Amino acid sequence: MTAKSLPISQEDPRCVASDSRQLNVQIAQEEVYSFFVEIVKKLPPEDVLREFKGLFIDGLDSEDSDYVPGIYSIFLNDNEQELCNTLKRCCYIIINNWKTNRKDKYIQELVNLFVQENLKIKTNNLPAVKICKSWLENFVNSKDYKELKLFVIKYDESAKGHWANRYTSYLLIDQSVNQNNPREQQEAARRLSKQIKDKFKFELAMYIARSQSACSSTTRYTNPSILGNHVLRLIKTIVLKRGVFSHENIAHIFLKQTQNQSLKEFKINLEKYLFFSEKNQELVDIWRQQFTDTLLLWKTDYNQEIITKELLLRTCNRVIDYLTTENGKEPSSLFILLLNQGNSLTLVIILLKIILICKNSRRHLETRIAHLIRFYEKYPEEECKGIINFIEIFNITFAIHAENVEYNLIKMEEDQSSNPQLNLDGYRVFSQMKVDRQK
Template identity: 85%
Template sequence: MYIARSQSAVSSTTRYTNPSILGDQALRLIKAIVLKKGAFSHENIAHIFIKQTENQTLEEFKINLEKYLFFSVENQEEIEDWRQKFKDSLSLWKKDYNQEIITKELFLRTCNRVIDCLTTENAKEPSSLFILLLNQGHALTLVIILLKIILICRNSRKHLETRIAHLIRLYDKYPEDECKGVINFMEIFNITFAIYAENVEYNLIKMEEEQNSNPQLNLDD
């Protein structure tokens, strides 16, 4: 609610306070990046990807999935190392099934595998890819990639939430000063998924605040 109303004519702070540790400028930036419009919206690209990968082999699907996840990522040269490690990890997974045609089950398992690679693979320690990306200061990039996974495979949402819960448990025993990067990631994750993955069309919300106590319902609003 705070994000939805934060750019209205009357400040949202009159009714809601910022629930995150991030400032308003950061919230506006995340909102702008997450809510890309038109042909290049995350949702539109996800629909195109799903259609284009029908009847592909697992090997072809893995190649195209990696391209889809990194399409439009800013400053790609900064994460080139990380991207290559991710690519290598995904290509080695289920190699024996590479020539199988992708099924709904295999689609789901692959998306869940990607989530494991990007968060934690065993619930006992963060994945090397998770640590590497956070150490490089790319928490938002990681969150957007996780969002793109959920947009092509809604059934992976529960698996993602489980892995996020595992990460919280893993870092819970450390002092706050030692896991600022993880806290920042969690904040961005919560904000991004509140905006995009809860089926709320924020771009349709355009409210004119009532500045008086007129009890009559304004149906247009």
């Protein structure tokens, strides 16, 4: 079977009853999906590209007044969105297979089918063909196609082009949780986001190891962040808080102490937990008061409810909203306040504390960061130093506190002080992969 032989009806859909027409669309869509699921497993990528092009692009140059390109005929009754959905899902069926089988270069060719010069469609005055062409052009200019292009941004070249390209993993997470996206897109986005984050964690660990070695050549390691030579000191500052007073231990104690509390009690203690031990108390008090006033007014009808896992998740997600973006479109007032005062590290540590008491909020947090990137990406890089610095510190902090990597600060030089913050240069950071003892 080929794309041209797919049993797609050429009957004018405008002559069919609405329910029957919708059923025909669904049947045709399933036939197309099954077709690509089958051929992407069996045929070489070049043949898959040829079939895809034949189904969705070839034929739009026809000047035959009685001709409507095969698959478009079932969508001509104001079903542009369904055509877009079909096109998207077919793309992600192919991408998932090629990603699994490491055929990434062909994903680039698939995306390029819509932009290559030799595929520009000629203009003619046939009504049906003009509609089909406009739909294809709308797809190329849509958010859907922009999301598709994320799968061909090479991680090693992510620093090139727009500054937001460096943070593709968050934009992919946003795709993966959007229930309006086809499941193949959600799966592909989730997998690629994990690959990018794992690569960053590995490169950070290698950079730390090699940059502290006198015998390592500076050409043999790269800094995966854009923070320059200051990144090592930042890493030491983050790793510094270990042992009994580590963020992990404090989070564990907090969860034990707040068991069986009411939501009202929990909100009061959560505020203390998040802001405890933060420096510069004068500034912290300003953020703290604004935060407290907002949190205490949230879900007052549930104040007497005992905190459960579900209520914990909802509360933590809401706190994340206060600290990032409440509507998913623009930064919250608290986020702007923290960034304007140059307190990115403080904000990141507070967000880390939230995730340490509720790991299931991690995806919500990363989605909110994606929303912030989308808001700021319309501005040039020089105007976005605050948000970029925040994301870089966030990447490093959460890589250091990853489940599968352990970082330790080891004293290398004797000094008179017992406070390592006074002489971080006398310490070295060591990283190692954690062993899964359950295996």
